[in-house]
Amino acid sequence: MPEKIQTIHYVNQFFGGLGGEDQAGVAPQWYDGPKGPGQLIAGMAPDIEIIGTIVAGDNYMAENLDAAVAEIVGLIEAKRTVAADFKPKLLLAGPAFNAGRYGMACAAVCQAVQARLGIHAATALHEENPAVEIYRRPVTIVRASSDVMGMRDAATNMARVGLKLVAGAAIVPTEDNTISHGLRQNYFADAPGAQRAIDMLLRKVSGATPETEYAMPVFGRVPPAPAVKNMAQATLALVTSGGIVPRGNPDRIESANASKFGAYSLQGLDRLSGETHQSVHGGYDPTYANEDPNRVLPLDVMRDLEREGRIGKLSETYYATVGNATSVERAQRYGQNIAAELVNVGVQAVILTST
Numbered sequence: 462m463p464e465k466i467q468t469i470h471y472v473n474q475f476f477g478g479l480g481g482e483d484q485a486g487v488a489p490q491w492y493d494g495p496k497g498p499g500q501l502i503a504g505m506a507p508d509i510e511i512i513g514t515i516v517a518g519d520n521y522m523a524e525n526l527d528a529a530v531a532e533i534v535g536l537i538e539a540k541r542t543v544a545a546d547f548k549p550k551l552l553l554a555g556p557a558f559n560a561g562r563y564g565m566a567c568a569a570v571c572q573a574v575q576a577r578l579g580i581h582a583a584t585a586l587h588e589e590n591p592a593v594e595i596y597r598r599p600v601t602i603v604r605a606s607s608d609v610m611g612m613r614d615a616a617t618n619m620a621r622v623g624l625k626l627v628a629g630a631a632i633v634p635t636e637d638n639t640i641s642h643g644l645r646q647n648y649f650a651d652a653p654g655a656q657r658a659i660d661m662l663l664r665k666v667s668g669a670t671p672e673t674e675y676a677m678p679v680f681g682r683v684p685p686a687p688a689v690k691n692m693a694q695a696t697l698a699l700v701t702s703g704g705i706v707p708r709g710n711p712d713r714i715e716s717a718n719a720s721k722f723g724a725y726s727l728q729g730l731d732r733l734s735g736e737t738h739q740s741v742h743g744g745y746d747p748t749y750a751n752e753d754p755n756r757v758l759p760l761d762v763m764r765d766l767e768r769e770g771r772i773g774k775l776s777e778t779y780y781a782t783v784g785n786a787t788s789v790e791r792a793q794r795y796g797q798n799i800a801a802e803l804v805n806v807g808v809q810a811v812i813l814t815s816t
Contacts, residue, residue: 488518501612530569544651554571555615556605559604561592695772696806697763697772702816703784715741733761735753739754776808
Protein backbone atom coordinates (compact mmCIF):
# COMPACT_ATOMS: atom_id res chain seq x y z
CA MET A 462 0.00 0.00 0.00
CA PRO A 463 1.58 3.35 -1.05
CA GLU A 464 2.59 5.69 1.74
CA LYS A 465 0.26 8.63 2.21
CA ILE A 466 1.55 12.16 1.67
CA GLN A 467 1.90 13.96 4.99
CA THR A 468 0.09 17.26 4.53
CA ILE A 469 -0.40 20.42 6.61
CA HIS A 470 -3.56 22.45 6.15
CA TYR A 471 -3.86 26.21 6.79
CA VAL A 472 -7.29 27.77 7.44
CA ASN A 473 -8.64 30.94 9.04
CA GLN A 474 -10.54 31.19 12.32
CA PHE A 475 -13.93 30.63 10.68
CA PHE A 476 -13.07 27.45 8.80
CA GLY A 477 -10.98 26.31 11.75
CA GLY A 478 -14.09 26.32 13.92
CA LEU A 479 -12.97 29.03 16.34
CA GLY A 480 -15.60 31.61 15.42
CA GLY A 481 -16.23 34.61 13.19
CA GLU A 482 -14.97 38.19 13.41
CA ASP A 483 -14.88 37.95 17.19
CA GLN A 484 -11.95 35.53 16.79
CA ALA A 485 -10.25 37.30 13.84
CA GLY A 486 -7.38 38.43 16.06
CA VAL A 487 -6.30 34.92 17.06
CA ALA A 488 -2.60 34.14 16.60
CA PRO A 489 -1.54 31.00 14.67
CA GLN A 490 -2.34 27.76 16.49
CA TRP A 491 -1.53 24.13 15.71
CA TYR A 492 -4.12 21.33 15.87
CA ASP A 493 -3.35 17.70 15.17
CA GLY A 494 -5.33 16.18 12.31
CA PRO A 495 -7.85 17.76 9.95
CA LYS A 496 -10.36 20.47 10.81
CA GLY A 497 -13.15 22.05 8.75
CA PRO A 498 -12.42 21.76 5.00
CA GLY A 499 -9.50 19.50 5.88
CA GLN A 500 -11.98 16.80 6.81
CA LEU A 501 -13.52 17.13 3.35
CA ILE A 502 -10.08 16.88 1.72
CA ALA A 503 -9.16 13.85 3.81
CA GLY A 504 -12.36 12.11 2.73
CA MET A 505 -11.88 12.86 -0.96
CA ALA A 506 -8.12 12.37 -1.31
CA PRO A 507 -7.06 8.94 0.03
CA ASP A 508 -3.41 9.62 -0.85
CA ILE A 509 -3.30 12.59 1.53
CA GLU A 510 -2.91 12.42 5.31
CA ILE A 511 -3.58 15.76 7.00
CA ILE A 512 -1.28 15.49 10.00
CA GLY A 513 -2.01 18.95 11.32
CA THR A 514 -4.08 22.08 10.82
CA ILE A 515 -2.78 25.61 11.41
CA VAL A 516 -5.52 28.09 12.28
CA ALA A 517 -5.02 31.86 12.42
CA GLY A 518 -7.33 34.87 12.55
CA ASP A 519 -7.82 36.97 9.43
CA ASN A 520 -7.13 40.25 11.22
CA TYR A 521 -4.04 38.88 12.93
CA MET A 522 -2.59 37.80 9.60
CA ALA A 523 -3.55 41.01 7.78
CA GLU A 524 -2.12 43.30 10.45
CA ASN A 525 1.09 41.33 11.08
CA LEU A 526 1.60 39.41 7.84
CA ASP A 527 5.38 38.99 7.83
CA ALA A 528 5.61 38.26 11.55
CA ALA A 529 2.57 35.97 11.48
CA VAL A 530 3.96 33.97 8.56
CA ALA A 531 7.23 33.63 10.47
CA GLU A 532 5.24 32.28 13.45
CA ILE A 533 3.63 29.66 11.20
CA VAL A 534 6.99 28.62 9.80
CA GLY A 535 8.21 28.40 13.39
CA LEU A 536 5.30 26.12 14.37
CA ILE A 537 6.20 23.72 11.57
CA GLU A 538 9.91 23.82 12.37
CA ALA A 539 9.15 23.10 16.04
CA LYS A 540 7.16 20.01 15.07
CA ARG A 541 10.04 18.81 12.93
CA THR A 542 12.39 19.17 15.87
CA VAL A 543 10.39 17.08 18.34
CA ALA A 544 8.94 14.37 16.08
CA ALA A 545 11.21 12.19 13.96
CA ASP A 546 8.28 10.89 11.90
CA PHE A 547 7.03 14.41 11.12
CA LYS A 548 7.90 14.73 7.42
CA PRO A 549 5.31 16.86 5.64
CA LYS A 550 5.71 17.13 1.88
CA LEU A 551 2.72 19.33 1.14
CA LEU A 552 0.87 22.32 2.56
CA LEU A 553 -2.62 23.22 1.37
CA ALA A 554 -4.12 26.60 2.23
CA GLY A 555 -7.81 27.44 2.10
CA PRO A 556 -9.71 27.45 -0.20
CA ALA A 557 -10.15 31.20 0.34
CA PHE A 558 -12.38 31.98 -2.68
CA ASN A 559 -12.66 35.80 -3.01
CA ALA A 560 -11.97 36.66 0.64
CA GLY A 561 -9.17 39.26 0.54
CA ARG A 562 -7.61 38.93 4.00
CA TYR A 563 -7.87 35.15 3.94
CA GLY A 564 -6.50 34.90 0.40
CA MET A 565 -3.48 37.07 1.17
CA ALA A 566 -2.69 34.93 4.21
CA CYS A 567 -3.07 31.65 2.29
CA ALA A 568 -0.77 32.79 -0.51
CA ALA A 569 1.84 34.26 1.84
CA VAL A 570 1.95 31.05 3.90
CA CYS A 571 2.38 28.98 0.73
CA GLN A 572 5.22 31.15 -0.50
CA ALA A 573 6.99 30.99 2.87
CA VAL A 574 6.85 27.22 3.40
CA GLN A 575 8.08 26.64 -0.14
CA ALA A 576 11.01 29.02 0.19
CA ARG A 577 12.01 28.40 3.81
CA LEU A 578 11.05 24.79 4.45
CA GLY A 579 11.16 23.17 1.01
CA ILE A 580 7.55 21.98 1.32
CA HIS A 581 5.33 21.98 -1.77
CA ALA A 582 2.28 24.22 -1.40
CA ALA A 583 -0.95 25.15 -3.16
CA THR A 584 -3.98 27.29 -2.44
CA ALA A 585 -7.35 27.88 -4.14
CA LEU A 586 -8.56 31.42 -4.86
CA HIS A 587 -11.07 33.17 -7.05
CA GLU A 588 -9.28 34.91 -9.91
CA GLU A 589 -10.35 38.34 -8.59
CA ASN A 590 -8.90 37.75 -5.13
CA PRO A 591 -6.27 40.50 -4.56
CA ALA A 592 -3.71 37.86 -3.60
CA VAL A 593 -3.70 36.48 -7.15
CA GLU A 594 -1.85 39.40 -8.74
CA ILE A 595 0.66 39.61 -5.90
CA TYR A 596 1.46 35.91 -5.47
CA ARG A 597 0.61 34.23 -8.79
CA ARG A 598 4.26 33.86 -9.83
CA PRO A 599 5.73 32.09 -6.78
CA VAL A 600 2.57 30.26 -5.65
CA THR A 601 0.47 27.58 -7.34
CA ILE A 602 -3.11 28.86 -7.23
CA VAL A 603 -6.06 26.66 -8.15
CA ARG A 604 -9.08 28.46 -9.57
CA ALA A 605 -11.99 28.62 -7.16
CA SER A 606 -15.48 30.08 -7.26
CA SER A 607 -16.23 33.42 -5.63
CA ASP A 608 -17.87 31.89 -2.55
CA VAL A 609 -18.04 28.81 -0.37
CA MET A 610 -20.67 27.16 -2.59
CA GLY A 611 -17.73 25.92 -4.67
CA MET A 612 -15.94 24.34 -1.70
CA ARG A 613 -16.06 20.73 -2.90
CA ASP A 614 -14.66 21.44 -6.35
CA ALA A 615 -11.99 23.85 -5.05
CA ALA A 616 -10.84 21.47 -2.30
CA THR A 617 -10.76 18.50 -4.68
CA ASN A 618 -8.75 20.34 -7.33
CA MET A 619 -6.38 21.82 -4.75
CA ALA A 620 -5.61 18.39 -3.32
CA ARG A 621 -5.12 16.89 -6.80
CA VAL A 622 -2.76 19.68 -7.87
CA GLY A 623 -0.88 19.39 -4.57
CA LEU A 624 -0.24 15.70 -5.21
CA LYS A 625 1.07 16.52 -8.70
CA LEU A 626 3.49 19.05 -7.19
CA VAL A 627 4.82 16.43 -4.77
CA ALA A 628 5.19 13.93 -7.62
CA GLY A 629 7.15 16.47 -9.66
CA ALA A 630 4.59 16.42 -12.46
CA ALA A 631 4.13 19.46 -14.67
CA ILE A 632 1.18 21.71 -13.85
CA VAL A 633 -0.68 22.81 -16.99
CA PRO A 634 -3.10 25.67 -16.24
CA THR A 635 -5.60 24.73 -18.96
CA GLU A 636 -5.69 21.12 -17.80
CA ASP A 637 -5.32 21.52 -14.05
CA ASN A 638 -7.59 24.56 -13.67
CA THR A 639 -4.84 26.67 -12.13
CA ILE A 640 -4.07 30.35 -12.59
CA SER A 641 -1.05 30.87 -14.82
CA HIS A 642 2.19 31.93 -13.14
CA GLY A 643 2.65 34.45 -15.94
CA LEU A 644 5.96 32.88 -16.98
CA ARG A 645 6.87 31.77 -20.48
CA GLN A 646 8.83 28.66 -21.46
CA ASN A 647 10.57 27.80 -24.70
CA TYR A 648 9.46 24.62 -26.48
CA PHE A 649 9.76 22.93 -29.87
CA ALA A 650 6.51 23.27 -31.86
CA ASP A 651 5.34 20.66 -34.36
CA ALA A 652 4.79 23.28 -37.09
CA PRO A 653 6.47 26.56 -38.01
CA GLY A 654 4.96 29.84 -36.86
CA ALA A 655 3.46 30.72 -40.25
CA GLN A 656 1.56 27.45 -40.39
CA ARG A 657 0.32 27.82 -36.82
CA ALA A 658 -0.87 31.36 -37.57
CA ILE A 659 -2.82 30.17 -40.64
CA ASP A 660 -4.37 27.34 -38.60
CA MET A 661 -5.48 29.84 -35.95
CA LEU A 662 -6.97 32.11 -38.63
CA LEU A 663 -8.89 29.24 -40.20
CA ARG A 664 -10.28 28.23 -36.80
CA LYS A 665 -11.39 31.82 -36.21
CA VAL A 666 -13.02 32.06 -39.66
CA SER A 667 -14.89 28.82 -39.00
CA GLY A 668 -16.42 30.32 -35.86
CA ALA A 669 -14.15 28.68 -33.28
CA THR A 670 -12.19 30.62 -30.68
CA PRO A 671 -8.46 30.03 -31.25
CA GLU A 672 -6.21 30.12 -28.21
CA THR A 673 -3.37 32.58 -28.58
CA GLU A 674 0.21 31.42 -27.99
CA TYR A 675 1.17 34.80 -26.58
CA ALA A 676 -1.46 36.15 -24.24
CA MET A 677 -0.98 39.81 -23.43
CA PRO A 678 -0.83 40.81 -19.76
CA VAL A 679 -3.93 42.36 -18.24
CA PHE A 680 -3.27 45.18 -15.81
CA GLY A 681 -5.84 46.18 -13.22
CA ARG A 682 -7.47 49.57 -13.57
CA VAL A 683 -7.85 51.72 -10.47
CA PRO A 684 -10.53 54.41 -10.56
CA PRO A 685 -9.12 57.85 -9.67
CA ALA A 686 -9.86 59.16 -6.22
CA PRO A 687 -12.20 62.15 -5.94
CA ALA A 688 -10.58 65.56 -6.08
CA VAL A 689 -9.41 67.15 -2.84
CA LYS A 690 -12.08 69.70 -1.94
CA ASN A 691 -9.85 72.23 -0.20
CA MET A 692 -6.12 72.05 -0.89
CA ALA A 693 -5.49 74.95 1.49
CA GLN A 694 -6.47 72.67 4.38
CA ALA A 695 -5.09 69.38 3.05
CA THR A 696 -2.02 67.48 4.17
CA LEU A 697 0.12 66.32 1.23
CA ALA A 698 2.96 63.84 1.06
CA LEU A 699 5.80 63.24 -1.38
CA VAL A 700 6.36 59.74 -2.79
CA THR A 701 8.82 58.85 -5.56
CA SER A 702 9.88 55.86 -7.62
CA GLY A 703 12.80 57.94 -8.85
CA GLY A 704 15.25 56.62 -6.25
CA ILE A 705 15.91 59.82 -4.26
CA VAL A 706 17.33 58.72 -0.91
CA PRO A 707 19.56 60.23 1.80
CA ARG A 708 23.21 60.30 0.81
CA GLY A 709 24.75 56.86 1.32
CA ASN A 710 21.49 54.97 0.64
CA PRO A 711 20.98 53.82 4.25
CA ASP A 712 18.37 51.17 3.37
CA ARG A 713 20.43 49.79 0.46
CA ILE A 714 17.57 50.11 -2.02
CA GLU A 715 18.63 48.36 -5.23
CA SER A 716 19.13 50.35 -8.45
CA ALA A 717 16.86 47.87 -10.28
CA ASN A 718 14.23 45.35 -9.23
CA ALA A 719 13.94 47.03 -5.83
CA SER A 720 13.09 44.69 -2.97
CA LYS A 721 12.05 47.47 -0.58
CA PHE A 722 11.05 51.08 -0.17
CA GLY A 723 12.31 53.62 2.36
CA ALA A 724 10.66 56.25 4.57
CA TYR A 725 12.76 59.36 5.24
CA SER A 726 12.37 62.54 7.26
CA LEU A 727 11.97 66.01 5.77
CA GLN A 728 11.95 67.66 9.18
CA GLY A 729 13.81 70.99 9.11
CA LEU A 730 14.51 70.85 5.36
CA ASP A 731 13.36 73.54 2.92
CA ARG A 732 15.03 71.88 -0.06
CA LEU A 733 17.21 68.90 -0.88
CA SER A 734 20.86 69.21 -1.86
CA GLY A 735 23.42 67.00 -3.52
CA GLU A 736 25.32 66.89 -0.23
CA THR A 737 22.38 65.37 1.67
CA HIS A 738 20.51 63.32 -0.96
CA GLN A 739 21.20 61.30 -4.11
CA SER A 740 19.56 59.15 -6.75
CA VAL A 741 20.15 55.39 -6.68
CA HIS A 742 17.99 54.73 -9.74
CA GLY A 743 19.70 52.59 -12.38
CA GLY A 744 17.32 53.36 -15.23
CA TYR A 745 18.37 56.92 -16.07
CA ASP A 746 21.42 59.14 -15.96
CA PRO A 747 21.38 60.47 -12.37
CA THR A 748 23.80 63.35 -13.01
CA TYR A 749 21.21 66.13 -12.91
CA ALA A 750 19.22 64.52 -10.12
CA ASN A 751 22.36 64.27 -8.00
CA GLU A 752 23.17 67.91 -8.69
CA ASP A 753 19.70 68.96 -7.54
CA PRO A 754 17.51 66.16 -6.07
CA ASN A 755 14.55 68.57 -6.05
CA ARG A 756 14.29 67.89 -9.79
CA VAL A 757 12.89 64.46 -8.91
CA LEU A 758 11.52 65.08 -5.41
CA PRO A 759 10.25 68.71 -5.48
CA LEU A 760 10.61 69.60 -1.81
CA ASP A 761 11.55 73.20 -2.62
CA VAL A 762 8.30 73.86 -4.53
CA MET A 763 6.20 72.10 -1.88
CA ARG A 764 7.67 74.31 0.85
CA ASP A 765 6.81 77.37 -1.28
CA LEU A 766 3.21 76.19 -1.61
CA GLU A 767 3.09 75.50 2.12
CA ARG A 768 4.34 79.02 2.99
CA GLU A 769 1.90 80.60 0.54
CA GLY A 770 -1.00 78.76 2.15
CA ARG A 771 -1.92 76.98 -1.09
CA ILE A 772 -1.66 73.64 0.71
CA GLY A 773 -2.39 72.99 4.34
CA LYS A 774 0.90 71.34 5.17
CA LEU A 775 3.47 68.91 3.86
CA SER A 776 3.95 65.58 5.60
CA GLU A 777 7.39 65.47 7.21
CA THR A 778 8.05 61.93 5.90
CA TYR A 779 8.57 61.02 2.26
CA TYR A 780 8.71 57.56 0.70
CA ALA A 781 11.09 56.38 -2.01
CA THR A 782 11.84 53.29 -4.05
CA VAL A 783 13.20 52.48 -7.53
CA GLY A 784 10.77 51.68 -10.32
CA ASN A 785 13.45 50.38 -12.71
CA ALA A 786 12.60 46.71 -13.54
CA THR A 787 10.57 46.40 -10.34
CA SER A 788 7.71 43.93 -10.83
CA VAL A 789 4.09 45.05 -10.89
CA GLU A 790 3.37 42.73 -7.96
CA ARG A 791 6.05 44.31 -5.78
CA ALA A 792 5.11 47.84 -6.82
CA GLN A 793 1.49 47.15 -5.96
CA ARG A 794 2.48 45.84 -2.55
CA TYR A 795 4.69 48.87 -1.87
CA GLY A 796 1.85 51.18 -2.88
CA GLN A 797 -0.60 49.46 -0.56
CA ASN A 798 1.80 49.61 2.38
CA ILE A 799 2.73 53.25 1.80
CA ALA A 800 -0.91 54.25 1.34
CA ALA A 801 -1.87 52.56 4.62
CA GLU A 802 0.84 54.48 6.49
CA LEU A 803 -0.18 57.79 4.91
CA VAL A 804 -3.86 57.28 5.73
CA ASN A 805 -2.94 56.51 9.34
CA VAL A 806 -1.26 59.92 9.73
CA GLY A 807 -4.03 61.86 8.03
CA VAL A 808 -2.56 62.53 4.57
CA GLN A 809 -5.25 63.43 2.02
CA ALA A 810 -3.19 63.64 -1.19
CA VAL A 811 0.14 62.53 -2.64
CA ILE A 812 2.53 64.00 -5.18
CA LEU A 813 3.95 60.89 -6.87
CA THR A 814 7.03 61.52 -8.97
CA SER A 815 8.98 59.23 -11.26
CA THR A 816 12.02 59.94 -13.42
